[in-house]
Structure formats: structure tokens, C-alpha cells
Amino acid sequence: MPTGAVQASEFAICFDHTLGDPVMGISVLIAASPAAPTYILTPGLAVLALLGIGAVQGRRAGAGFLCGRLVGDVVWASLALLAIVGPRTIDGVVFDVLGLLCVSISAGSPGHLQAR
Numbered sequence: 001m002p003t004g005a006v007q008a009s010e011f012a013i014c015f016d017h018t019l020g021d022p023v024m025g026i027s028v029l030i031a032a033s034p035a036a037p038t039y040i041l042t043p044g045l046a047v048l049a050l051l052g053i054g055a056v057q058g059r060r061a062g063a064g065f066l067c068g069r070l071v072g073d074v075v076w077a078s079l080a081l082l083a084i085v086g087p088r089t090i091d092g093v094v095f096d097v098l099g100l101l102c103v104s105i106s107a108g109s110p111g112h113l114q115a116r
Contacts, residue, residue: 046069054062087095 050062050065053065
């Protein structure tokens with residue numbers, strides 16, 4: 001097989017011929033599935049923060065921390081999904097205006113260096 005050639009089975013895993021878009025095949029899903037429990041069960045900084053807050057301030061403060069963490073994760077995931085899917089489905093002008101808004105906000109911040 002020549003260098004850089006892709007077998008038909010490998011191509012079928014990566015692309016849906018009818019849509020032309022990348023899709024996840026079952027073999028890729030099976031190969032990646034052991035990573036999910038590892039990622040979920042490994043304690044991170046939020047777990048340590050929860051233990052500290054719960055030990056010092058009690059269960060109610062720990063529950064408040066978890067609720068805030070959940071809301072933050074949902075907002076982050078929604079914005080990430082919007083950033084990925086949005087440019088294909090929403091008019092590009094919306095994202096141009098959003099970019100200009102972000103630039104104008106950062107230009108007004110005290111830490112921003114402005115050329116004079």
C-alpha cells in the first residue's frame with residue numbers, strides 16, 4: 001500500500017459518505033470508552049474544594065458549592081456548543097458583533113496595552 005493511503009474500512013470509520021461529515025464509528029467509541037470512567041472518577045480540584053468547604057463551613061455550604069459548580073459547567077458547555085455549532089447554523093453577523101464586543105471590552109480594561 002502506498003504511503004499516505006487509507007484503507008476503505010478506516011475511511012468508513014471517520015466519514016459518513018452520505019453527509020460528508022466526520023462521524024464517530026463504533027470501534028472508535030469502544031476504544032475511547034475506558035477513558036470516561038478514568039476521567040470521571042479521578043478527583044480533581046473541585047473535589048478538594050468541596051471537602052475543604054464542607055469541613056469548614058458545613059454541608060449546606062458544600063451543597064451550594066456543588067450547585068454553583070453544576071450551573072457553571074452547564075453554562076460553559078452551552079457556550080462551547082454554541083461556539084462549535086453556531087457559526088454553521090446562526091448568521092455570521094452575530095459572531096462578528098460578539099467578536100467586536102469582546103475586543104471593545106478588552107480594550108477598555110486597565111491591563112490592556114494600547115498603542116499610541
